[in-house]
Amino acid sequence: MLIHPQFDPVALQIGPLAIHWYGLTYLAAFAFFVGLARLRLRHEPYAAEVAKDLWSPQDIEDILFYGVMGVILGGRIGYCLFYKPTYYAEHPLEVFAVWQGGMSFHGGMLGVFVATAVFAWQKKRHWLWVTDFIAPCVPTGLACGRVGNFINGELWGRLADPQLPWAMVFPQSGSMLPRHPSQVYQFLGEGVLLFVVLWLFARKPSPMGAVSGVFMVGYGLMRFLAEYFREPDAFLGLLSAGLSMGQWLCVPMILIGLALLVWAYQKPNARPL
Numbered sequence: 001m002l003i004h005p006q007f008d009p010v011a012l013q014i015g016p017l018a019i020h021w022y023g024l025t026y027l028a029a030f031a032f033f034v035g036l037a038r039l040r041l042r043h044e045p046y047a048a049e050v051a052k053d054l055w056s057p058q059d060i061e062d063i064l065f066y067g068v069m070g071v072i073l074g075g076r077i078g079y080c081l082f083y084k085p086t087y088y089a090e091h092p093l094e095v096f097a098v099w100q101g102g103m104s105f106h107g108g109m110l111g112v113f114v115a116t117a118v119f120a121w122q123k124k125r126h127w128l129w130v131t132d133f134i135a136p137c138v139p140t141g142l143a144c145g146r147v148g149n150f151i152n153g154e155l156w157g158r159l160a161d162p163q164l165p166w167a168m169v170f171p172q173s174g175s176m177l178p179r180h181p182s183q184v185y186q187f188l189g190e191g192v193l194l195f196v197v198l199w200l201f202a203r204k205p206s207p208m209g210a211v212s213g214v215f216m217v218g219y220g221l222m223r224f225l226a227e228y229f230r231e232p233d234a235f236l237g238l239l240s241a242g243l244s245m246g247q248w249l250c251v252p253m254i255l256i257g258l259a260l261l262v263w264a265y266q267k268p269n270a271r272p273l
Helices: 021-040 046-051 057-082 085-090 092-096 105-123 127-137 139-152 182-202 210-226 245-266
Strands: 010-014 017-020
Touching: 010 021, 017 021, 021 057, 021 127, 021 139, 057 085, 057 092, 057 105, 057 127, 085 092, 105 127, 105 245, 127 139, 127 182, 127 210, 139 182, 182 210, 210 245
Parallel strands: none
Antiparallel strands: 010 017
16 A cells, blocks of 8 residues: 655745645646737637737736635635634634635635626626636646645545545544545546646537536546545535535536536537637
């Protein structure tokens, strides 16, 4: 069996200043987003809109700012509402105690939806035209986050067969039993694989909303499958039908993504990508 390397969470210490690996993965996520978004501006039809001053590199920085705010606020509020509503209803001030941890991807995604809607309204652009632009740039950021989870030895997987070549012991789990390295599964699925699929799909002509729909269906499926190998939250366990909270939150995401794809390909006047 493999043993988790037990990385030092601090990547660099300069006097009282500590730079954590998790912070570096966030920086890497932002860098990937900016780099890929700049490439997107060179692809049609966005390149044609750049020539008409309808899009510009400044828009990327603005979207990133709005997106970060949406992720932080939505992720925290989503965690409080989806995972511990009773506790935070009794301790409302602790909603702001973000240093204690507790973020929800699905809440963060809803926060990004709101943030991009505000950006689209200010720029007088169709909201789906904006989400189609950013969707292929997101999975690399998700992959970076999973790297941070693995370095920290958190969000470990369920118990695995000791004969599994990559079964790993996570001492942080409180036991020396072999587990699935679910962070790696998610890195490969909702990070690498989803990025390749979305990037290739986005390069081909498709109606407005299709890229966003593929992202929602793709992430929802990858996360749903990965949850079978990820240890459910101790304070929740498995819910009805033997599914985790993460899986139940993926169900409406997949359904909305499918509905968006149907709408996109049935709408005759949808703007082509």
